[in-house]
Amino acid sequence: MQPVDVAIIGAGAAGLFCAIEAGKRGRSVAVIEHSKAPAEKIRISGGGRCNFTNLHAEPSNYLSDNPHFVKSALKRYTQYDFIDWVDGHGIAWHEKTLGQLFCDVSAKLIIEALVDELNTASGQLHLNTAVSTVEREGDGFRLTLNDGTGLSCQSLVIATGGKSIPKMGATGFAYDIARQFGLGVTETRPALVPLTFSGERLDQFKSLAGVACDTRTGNARKSFNEAMLFTHRGLSGPAILQISSYWREGEDIYVHLRPELDWFAELDAFKTAHGGQGLAKALAQHLPDRLAQALNAEIDAPGKLAETSSKRLREIAETLSGWALTPSGSEGYRTAEVTLGGVDTHDLDSKTMSARSHGNLYFIGEAVDVTGWLGGYNFQWAWSSGWVAGQCA
Known part of the structure; x- marks a missing residue:
């Protein structure tokens, strides 16, 4: 040359x-x-x-x-x-x-x-x-x-x-x-990358693979209002890719499902109108059905909302507004965008x-x-x- x-x-x-x-x-x-x-x-x-x-x-x-x-x-x-x-x-x-x-x-x-x-x-x-x-x-x-x-x-x-x-x-x-x-x-380190999970949490997410939901996902340093996607390995979607750049192994991330909603107000209104139904039905008004069912099992609420106290409803609303999850890692450079x-x-x-x-x-x-x-x-x-x-x- x-x-x-x-x-x-x-x-x-x-x-x-x-x-x-x-x-x-x-x-x-x-x-x-x-x-x-x-x-x-x-x-x-x-x-x-x-x-x-x-x-x-x-x-x-x-x-x-x-x-x-x-x-x-x-x-x-x-x-x-x-x-x-x-x-x-x-x-x-x-x-x-x-x-x-x-x-x-x-x-x-x-x-x-x-x-x-x-x-x-x-x-x-x-x-x-x-x-x-x-x-x-x-x-x-x-x-x-x-x-x-x-x-x-x-x-x-x-x-x-x-x-x-x-x-x-x-x-x-x-x-x-x-x-x-x-x-x-x-x-x-890998960034803009899906996060992986293990154990019971991974089993749960595998059953939700393909389900997406609007979220505010973040940690102590940053949060993003974008969609989250469940996968066979854990979590992906724009919100997860974004927060992965700010996440370190061992840290929790916090997921606010449907952040535009006042979850206590929504649950309380559903309880008033449909007290004989359970939490899963209330959640399914705003979340994909499979996710509603999984959250219902995790939260372990009483069978009927009429039997759920306002204090417990507030605790459930807090969970939906700050679902704490601990990734085990990321998918690494193999799928990292940057x-x-x-x-x-x-x-x-x-x-x-x-x-x-x-x-x-x-x-x-x-x-x-x-x-x-x-x-x-x-x-x-x-x-x-x-x-x-x-x-x-």
């Missing part, structure tokens, strides 16, 4: 967007991707329609040991800038709940537009090509590739993501390179995404210790961080 100004390892959202921006500046660019196709996470995201950004993207929607780090990139390249980019490529889109934006037709349109822009910017895309080693060479870098050839560059951008979904080729490559050049790596943690942002310049100790070494996207909420926020970080690095690399 010919020497290039900028080598980018990783042809995901961040890597491709960075390459495009660097190419627009007249820089010669090579993108190195070990998979057979670019941007596989874009392809599978959003059920194949790519939740490409969120109207509400702002720093408060991101987790990091250095929460101020995201501010510069998100301000300089916003969700509205990327919407303009999507519109400029004639890609139709629509808004779903909570500001989430999806392609009308297919995520592949985003990938095609990125590759087309890369070609227009005279960037090279090398697929099925892995990087074996990275070394300093003068003021730049030299990459040794899996076919035994090498590539030299002035600037090197690491855009290989985190460990989530290893079957798609995810590895800890970015963290290895960061450590090689003296940068810190914060603790990493990796929490990563290259320590204290060692990076937020205005350039470059390493403070190596001005021409850049880390962007999921590789960095920046993790967004569910709903397009992580793609926006990819666009924003990639754009910033592309202005400098």
Whole structure:
């Protein structure tokens, strides 16, 4: 391969967007991707329609040991800038709940537009090509590739993501390179991931597999008003994926079923009107029948609501408003949408995404210790961080 100004390892959202921006500046660019196709996470995201950004993207929607780090990139390249980019490529889109934006037709349109822009910017895309080693060479870098050839560059951008979904080729490559050049790596763990249970609780949830319910799910640090889904392994759905980023093993989560309801008022009114019926019937007015039956068995209420005191009704209402559950773990990187943690942002310049100790070494996207909420926020970080690095690399 010919020497290039900028080598980018990783042809995901961040890597491709960075390459495009660097190419627009007249820089010669090579993108190195070990998979057979670019941007596989874009392809599978959003059920194949790519939740490409969120109207509400702002720093408060991101987790990091250095929460101020995201501010510069998100301000300089916003969700509205990327919407303009999507519109400029004639890609139709629509808004779903909570500001989430999806392609009308297919995520592949985003990938095609990125590759087309890369070609227009005279960037090279090398697929099925892995990087074996990275070394300093003068003021730049030299990459040794899996076919035994090498590539030299002035600037090197690491855009290989985190460990989530290893079957798609995810590895800890970015963290290895960061450590090689003296940068810190914060603790990493699966995020936006289903939670698992064991024992009697798992048996209960298996019987509820496929049942969904609107909830407010949270812990001492955060809560989310979204749907929860019972599975054969435990709990999933948007509310669970969201809180998984804030959960630690051994901690409880608290589920408020149908948070818009005043459960005591609802139960008391049902008792007045239908005192001869049991709790399961009252719960089934607002919850899926299987869930109502399971909760009725767990709560162990008297047979008839007429025989239930107001004090006991309040206790039941409190349970429904704060059902304490203790996950045994998560499904891990196998199904995690993203990796929490990563290259320590204290060692990076937020205005350039470059390493403070190596001005021409850049880390962007999921590789960095920046993790967004569910709903397009992580793609926006990819666009924003990639754009910033592309202005400098």
